[in-house]
Amino acid sequence: MTENIKKEKKITRDMPGAWNVKYRWQFESDMLKKYLQGLKEKKIIGSKCSSCGRVFAPPVPRCGKCLEEIEELVEVKPQAKVIMYTAIFNTITGQPLPEPKITGMIQFNGADSWLLAPIVGIKPENVKVGMPVRVFWAPETQGSLTDIQHFEPVT
Amino acid sequence: MEKVAIVGYGMSPQADIIKDSREGMIFSTVKQTLEAHDIKRDDISTWVMCSNDFYDGRTISNVFTVDPSGAYGKDETKVEQDGMHALLYAWMRVASGNHEMAIVVAHSKGSEFEPHVALSAQLDPTYDRQFGFLNDIAAAALQARAYLAKNKLDEDVLAEVAFKNLSNAEKNPLASVRKKGLSVKDIAQSPELFSPLREMTSYPATDGCCVAVLANEKKARKITKKPVWITGFGHCQEAYYLGERDLTRIRSAKDAARRAYKMAGIKDPAKDIDVFEVSEHFAHQELMLYEALGLSEPGKAAKLLNKGKTELKGAIPVNPSGGALAACALGTVGLVRAVECAMQIRGEAGKHQVKKAKTALAHGQCGMAAQNNIVAILKGFRL
Numbered sequence: 001m002t003e004n005i006k007k008e009k010k011i012t013r014d015m016p017g018a019w020n021v022k023y024r025w026q027f028e029s030d031m032l033k034k035y036l037q038g039l040k041e042k043k044i045i046g047s048k049c050s051s052c053g054r055v056f057a058p059p060v061p062r063c064g065k066c067l068e069e070i071e072e073l074v075e076v077k078p079q080a081k082v083i084m085y086t087a088i089f090n091t092i093t094g095q096p097l098p099e100p101k102i103t104g105m106i107q108f109n110g111a112d113s114w115l116l117a118p119i120v121g122i123k124p125e126n127v128k129v130g131m132p133v134r135v136f137w138a139p140e141t142q143g144s145l146t147d148i149q150h151f152e153p154v155t
Numbered sequence: 156m157e158k159v160a161i162v163g164y165g166m167s168p169q170a171d172i173i174k175d176s177r178e179g180m181i182f183s184t185v186k187q188t189l190e191a192h193d194i195k196r197d198d199i200s201t202w203v204m205c206s207n208d209f210y211d212g213r214t215i216s217n218v219f220t221v222d223p224s225g226a227y228g229k230d231e232t233k234v235e236q237d238g239m240h241a242l243l244y245a246w247m248r249v250a251s252g253n254h255e256m257a258i259v260v261a262h263s264k265g266s267e268f269e270p271h272v273a274l275s276a277q278l279d280p281t282y283d284r285q286f287g288f289l290n291d292i293a294a295a296a297l298q299a300r301a302y303l304a305k306n307k308l309d310e311d312v313l314a315e316v317a318f319k320n321l322s323n324a325e326k327n328p329l330a331s332v333r334k335k336g337l338s339v340k341d342i343a344q345s346p347e348l349f350s351p352l353r354e355m356t357s358y359p360a361t362d363g364c365c366v367a368v369l370a371n372e373k374k375a376r377k378i379t380k381k382p383v384w385i386t387g388f389g390h391c392q393e394a395y396y397l398g399e400r401d402l403t404r405i406r407s408a409k410d411a412a413r414r415a416y417k418m419a420g421i422k423d424p425a426k427d428i429d430v431f432e433v434s435e436h437f438a439h440q441e442l443m444l445y446e447a448l449g450l451s452e453p454g455k456a457a458k459l460l461n462k463g464k465t466e467l468k469g470a471i472p473v474n475p476s477g478g479a480l481a482a483c484a485l486g487t488v489g490l491v492r493a494v495e496c497a498m499q500i501r502g503e504a505g506k507h508q509v510k511k512a513k514t515a516l517a518h519g520q521c522g523m524a525a526q527n528n529i530v531a532i533l534k535g536f537r538l
Contacts, residue, residue: 017280021273023212026264028176062182064222067196069182 031059034073040143042135046111048072057111076110080151082131083107083114087124100124106133106151118150159249160375160382161533162256163192163368164494168329169482172266173362177211181262182223184364189225194256194368194378201254202231205241205261205486209273224260237261237434238365238490239519239529246385249369257369261487265360270485277523279395292357292437294397294523296349299439301402303351306454313356313438314343315460317480320435321355323467324477326506332359332482356438356480363484365491380536383497387419387532397524405440408447408518408528415516416449419532424449424516428532430499430509431465431473432492433518435480440525441473444518448530467507475499475507489519489529496533 031047035058038045046057051066057076062069085104090096102124105114119133133151141147165188167173173180189196202224204217213219217233224231234240238261245257274291278284303310318339324330337355345355375382391407391414394400412424421427431448435441442456450471451459459465465473476495479488496515498504504512513535521527 015280017284019209019276021209021212021269021276023268025212025267026172026174026176028179062178062223064225064227067182067186067225067227 028061031061035059036143036145036147038075039145039147040141042078042137042141042147044076044078044108044135046074046076046108046113048074054112055110056113057108058113058115060113074110076108078135079109079154080106080133080135081109082119082127082129082133082151084129085119085127087127102127104133104151117148119152120150121152156250157252157371158375158384159246159369159371160384161367161493161497162370162375162378162382163188163194163366164497165191165366166329166491166494167362167364169332169361169363169484169491171332171359171361173264177262177264177267178220178223180264180362180364181220181260184262184366185223185225185258185260188366188368192368192379196225198374199225199256199258199368200230201245201248201257202226202229203241203245203248203257203259204231204233205236205238205259205490206233206263207235207273207486209276210263210265210268210270210485212268220260220262225258230254236486236521236527237519237529238487239434239493239517239531240390240489240521242367242369242490242493242531243388243390243529245367245369246388249371252371255371255374259367259369259490260364261366261490262364263484263486264362265484266362270360291523292352293349295357295437295440296352297397298402298443298524299351299437302404302439302443305403306457308457310351311339311343312442312457312460313351313353314339316435316438316441317342317356319460319466320441320474320478320480323475323507324481326467327476327481328505330477330482332361351439352437358436358479358483361482361484363482363487363491365484365487365494367490367494367497381501382536383500384534385531386534387415387417387421388530389414389416389418390527390529392527395523395526400524402524404453405443405447405525405528408444408520408525408530409449411528411530412448415530415532419534421532425471428514428516429472429512430475430496430515431471431518432476432495432515433474433478434488434492434520435474435478436483436488436520436525438480440520441478443525445473447528448516448518467509472509475504475509477507489517492519493517493531493533496531500533500535
C-alpha cells in the first residue's frame with residue numbers, strides 16, 4: 001500500500017487573502033431594553049415561559065423547547081452561584097495574560113438559565129462549582145450591560 | 156422507496172427589509188406553517204435548514220436557528236446551497252424510510268449583508284480574484300453576453316423577460332419588492348450593472364423565509380386531502396471555471412431536468428407539465444432554462460417568450476409568482492419555487508393561480524452563472 005501514499009508537491013506557494021463582508025444584524029430589543037432598565041435600578045429581570053415555566057435571566061423572547069413566544073417578565077434575586085468556570089491564561093491569539101482571568105457561568109437564584117460573566121477577587125484555585133457569588137455593580141448604573149461589572153465571591 | 160409529499164408550507168413576505176431578527180422571522184414562519192396546516196411539531200423528526208454562513212455572518216450559523224425553527228431536541232442539519240437542495244435532502248430522508256416527516260426551513264436577510272461581496276468570496280483566489288472585477292453579476296453578465304451573441308438576440312429581450320415576471324409579481328402579495336407598473340422600456344433603461352445586465356434584469360437581494368413540510372404517504376393522507384407528491388428529482392453540477400463551460404447553454408440544468416423527467420415519467424415537458432417555477436436570478440437565465448428544460452429548441456427561447464406562451468395565461472406558464480427577478484432571498488429561492496408549485500397544484504395561489512395546474516416543475520440553482528442546477532417534479536393529489 002505504501003505506493004499509494006500521497007507525495008508532496010515540490011513547489012507550493014502561499015497567497016494572502018481575507019474575507020471582508022460587512023453586516024448590519026437586526027436584533028429584537030424589547031427584552032434587552034427591559035433587562036437594561038432593570039440593571040439601572042440594580043434589579044435582575046428575567047423572562048418566564050408560560051408553557052414549561054423555565055425562567056431565563058437575562059430574558060429571551062422565545063422558548064426553543066416549547067416553540068412559544070415569551071411575554072411574562074419576572075424579577076430574579078441578585079444572589080447567584082457559580083455553575084461552572086474556567087481560568088484563562090492566554091488571549092485568543094495566544095499571548096499570555098499577566099494574571100489569569102476567571103470567567104464563569106452564573107445562575108441567579110430563581111433562574112433556570114445562566115449568564116456568562118467574569119469572576120473577580122478570587123484566585124483560580126479557590127473557585128468552586130456551586131459557590132455563592134454576588135453582582136459587583138458599576139459605581140453608577142446607567143442601564144447598560146456593563147452595569148454588572150463582574151461577580152465576586154460572597155465572604 | 157417511500158412516496159413523499161409536501162403536506163404544508165409557509166412563506167414570509169419577500170421584502171427589502173423584514174423588521175424582525177433572523178430568529179423572529181424564522182419563528183413566525185415555522186409557527187404559522189405548523190398552525191395553518193394543523194401539523195404537530197412532534198410528528199416531525201428531522202429538520203433540514205438552508206442558509207449560508209456568509210449571508211448570516213456567523214460560523215455554522217444554524218446553531219442560532221435551532222430554537223426558532225423548532226429543531227430543539229431534534230435531528231437537524233443545514234445545507235449552504237439553495238433551499239431546493241435542502242428539499243432534496245429532506246425528501247431523501249423520508250423516501251428512504253428513515254423518517255416519516257421532515258421540515259425544510261430556508262432563510263436569508265439580504266438587508267443585513269453585502270450580497271455581491273459575500274458571493275464574490277466564492278471565487279478562486281488564484282486566478283479569479285486578481286483584478287477584482289469578477290463577482291456573481293459579472294459572471295452572469297458574461298453568460299448573458301455569450302447567449303445573446305450566439306443567438307443574435309437584442310438586449311431588449313432581457314427586459315421582456317423581466318417585464319413578464321414583474322407583471323406576474325404584481326399579482327403576488329408575497330413578492331412586492333419592485334416598483335409597480337414598469338414598462339419594458341423602463342426596465343431596458345434601468346441602471347446598468349454589468350452589461351448587458353441591469354438593475355431590473357438582475358435579482359434583488361431581499362429578506363425572506365420559506366418552509367415546507369414533507370411526509371410519507373401514510374402520514375400525508377392523514378394530514379391533508381391535498382398532498383403534493385414529489386415524483387421526480389434531478390441534480391447536476393458542472394465545472395467551476397467559466398472558461399471550461401459552454402456559457403451559451405446551461406448543461407447542468409438540462410441534465411438535472413432529464414434525470415427528473417425520467418424519474419417522474421415525463422415524456423414531453425411542455426405538454427405534461429402545467430406550470431413552471433424557475434430560479435432565474437438574471438433575465439437571460441430564464442431563456443436558457445426554457446431550452447435546458449426542453450420547452451424550446453436551442454436558440455428558440457426568445458420566440459417562446461415573444462409569442463406569450465410562458466405568460467401567466469399562456470400554454471406553458473413560467474414563473475407566475477414573478478420568479479427570482481421579482482424577489483430573491485438568497486438561499487430560499489428554489490424552495491420558494493417548490494412551495495409556489497405546491498400552491499398552484501392545491502389551487503391556493505390566489506391572483507397568480509394558473510388554471511388546472513396538476514403537475515408542476517420547480518427549479519433551483521446556485522454557483523457562479525448557475526453552475527449547479529436542481530429540478531423537482533410535483534404532482535397533484537391522486538398519484
